[in-house]
Amino acid sequence: MLRLLLFIESNTSGTGRLFAHTARTLGFEPVLISRQPSRYPYVTEDAVRSIEANTADLTVLRSLVQQLARSKGVAGITSSSEYFIATAARLAAELGLPGPDADAVAACRNKATQRRRLDEAGVDRVRHAEVTEAADAVQAAIGIGLPVVLKPVAGSGSVGVRLCATMAEVAAHARVLLADPTCGALLVEEVVRGDEYSVEIFHDAVIGVTRKHLGALPHFVEMGHDFPAPLASTVADRIAGFALAATRALGLTWGPLHVELRLGEDSPHLMEVNPRLAGGFIPELVRQATGIDLIRATVELAVGRTPEVTPTRQEHAAIRFLTPPDDGLWFATEGLEAARGAPFLRDLRLYRASPLLIARRGDFQDRLGHALTSAPTLEAAVAAAELARCAIRFRVAADGTGTLATVA
Template sequence: MPRLLLFIESNTSGTGRLFAQTARALGFQPVLISRQPSRYPYVAEDAVRSIEANTADLNVLRSLVRQLALSEGVAGITSSSEYFIATAARLAADLGLPGPDAVAVAACRNKATQRRRLDEAGIDRVRHAEITDAVDAVQAAIGIGLPVVLKPVAGSGSVGVRLCATMAEVAAHARSLLADPTCGALLVEEVVRGDEYSVEIFHDTVIGVTRKHLGALPHFVEMGHDFPAPLATAAADRIAGFALAATRALGLTWGPLHVELRLGEDGPHLMEVNPRLAGGFIPELVRQATGIDLIRATVELAVGRTPVVTPIRQEHAAIRFLTPPDDGLWFATEGLEAARGAPFLRDLRLYRASPLLIARRGDFQDRLGHALTSAPTLEAAVAAAELARCAIRFRVAADGTGTLATVA
C-alpha cells in the first residue's frame, strides 16, 4: 500500500506543519516538495522529508511525482498553500488520485474569472472590472463610482487589497501593484457594505459560518474571528445557501472551501470564493467549537478515505490577532504572563521574536501573534480573547525612544 503523501509547497502560518503531523498520525510519510524547503522552519524541526524542485514547472513536478509513484508509491497529493492547490490537483489527476477539479480551482484562483462566472450564473452581481494599467483603473472607478476596492486578480491574505476613495488613490495604488512583474492584472470592485462573514464548506456541506473582524481602512486586515457567528438561524441559513450556490456554480464540490461575503440590508454579497481551507486559524476555531478536524478530514480525503465531519460538541471559539502599534524597532514584549491567565485560553503564541524591524504592509503579515479561546458561550470566548489581547504590549521604538504602546 502506498505510504507517501506529497505536499506541493506549504502554508507559512502554521497549517503546513499540521498537515504534515496529521499525515504521520494517519500512518503516511509526509514529503514536502518545494523550491526552497528551508523557508519552512517546521521541515527541519519536525524532520519532515523534503525534496527540492522547481515547483513553478509542472513538467518537472510531473516527472518527479512519477518517479516517486514508481519507486515508493504515492497515496495522495495536496497542498496547504493556496498558490499550489491547482498544481497539486493536476498532479493527483495524472496518477488517478483524489482531488478537486484542477480546471475549476485554477479558474477560481483568478478573481476576475471567478467574478465573470458568478455573473453568468446569476449568483451575485458586484460591479467590477479587470484592468492592466492605471489609466484603465481610473476609468473603471469612474464607471463603478467611488470608493472602490482595488486588488490583484491572484492573491491571498489581503495582500495588495486596498480601499481607494479618490481617483488619485486609484491611480497610485494601481501603479504600485502593477510595478510588480508577477502582478499581471487587477480587479476594481464596488465597495460592498455590511458585516463580514465566511462560510466554511467541506465536500459540498456547510460546516459553519464565521464572523470576521477587520482592522482600520483603507486596508482589510483580519484582526479576529468568532465561530460560530452570532446569527439568527434564518440569516445563517441564507448565508450558507448563498455560499453553496456560488461554489457549485464554480464547479467546486470537492474538499475544503472558504467563502468570504458581507451581509448587507439587501442580503449577502460575495467577496470571494477560496478553493482551500480557511486561513487565520479558522480550522482550529472549528475544531475547538465542534470537534470537527478539517485538516484531518482534508488529508483523509486526499488519500481516498471518507472523513467524518459530524459535530461532537457545541461550543464557541474566538481568536484575536496581535499587531504592532507602529512601525519601527520592536525590541520587547510585556504582558505575556497576564495574557496567559485569561480564562478559556487555548493558545497564545507569537509568530516572531524581537528584536525585529517592523514595517506594516496592511495585510496578514502585520500580525505578530494571536490569542485563541473557546468557551460554552460566545460572549465568554470573545471576552477572554479580548482580555488576553489587551494584556499584551509591544515595545516599538518608532522614534528611537522605545516608548510603550498597547497592541493595536
C-alpha cells in the same frame, strides 16, 4: 513500507506543519516538494522529508511525482498553499488520485474569472473590471463610482487589497501593484457594504459561518474571528445557501472551501470564493467549537478515505490577532504572563521574536501573534480573547527612543 503523501509547497501560518503531522498520524510518510524547503522551519524541526524542485514547472513536477509513484507508491497529492492547490490537483488527477477539479480551482483563483463566472450564473452581481494599466483602473473607477476596492487578480491574505476613495488613490495604488512583475492584472470592484462573514464548506456541505473583525480602512486586515457566528438560524441558513450556490456555480464541490461575504440590509454579497481551507486559524476555531478536524478531513479525502465531519460538541471559539501599534524597532513584549492567565485560553503565541524592524503592510503579514479561546458561550470566548489581547504590550521604538504602546 509507508506510502507517500506529497505536499506541493506549504503555507507559513502553521497549517503546513499540521498537514504533515496528520499524514504521519494516519500512517503515511509526508514529503514536501518545494523550490526552497528551508523556508519552512518545521521541515527540519519535525524531520519531514523534503525534495527540492522547481514547483513552478509542471513538467519537472510531473517527472518527479511519477518517479516517486513507481519507486515508493503515492497515496495522495495536495497542498496547504493556495498558490499550489491547482498544481497538486492536476498531478493527482494524472495519477488517478482524489482531488478537486484543477481547472475549476485555477479559474477560481483568478478573481476576475471568478467574478465573470458568478455573473454568468446569476449568483451575485458586483460591479467590477479587470485592468492591466493604471489609467484603465481610473476609467473603471469612474464607471463604477467611488469608493472602489483594488486587488490583484491572484493573491490571498489581503495582500495588495485597498479601499481607494479618490481617483488619485486609485491611480497611485494601481501603479504600485502593477509595478510587481508577478501581478499581471488588477480587479477594480465596487465596495460591498455590511458586516463580514465567511462560510466554511467541506465537500459540498456547510460546516459553519464565521464572524470576522477587520482592522482600520483603507486596508482589510482580519483582526479576529468568532465561530460560530452569532446569527439567527434563518440568517445563517440564508448565508449558507448563498455560499453553496456560489461554489457550485464555480464547479467546486470537492474538499474544503472558504467563502467570504458581506451581509447587507438587502442580501448577502460575495467578496470572494477561496478553493481551500480558511486561513487565520479558523480550522482550529472549528475544531475547538465542534470537534471537527478539517485538516484531518482534508488529508483523509486526499488519500481516498471518507472523513468524519459530524460535530461532537457545541462550544464557541474566538481568536484575536496581535499587531504592532507603530512602525519601528520592536524590542520587547510585556504582559505575556498576564495574558496567559485569561480564562478559556487555548493558545497564545507569537509568530516572531524581538528585536525586529516593523514596517506594516496592511495585510496578514502585520500579525505578530494571536490569542485563541473556546468557552461554553460566545460571549465568554470573546471576552477572554479580548482580555488576553489587551494584556499584551509591544515596545516599539518608533522615534528611536522607545515608546510603550498597547497592541492595536
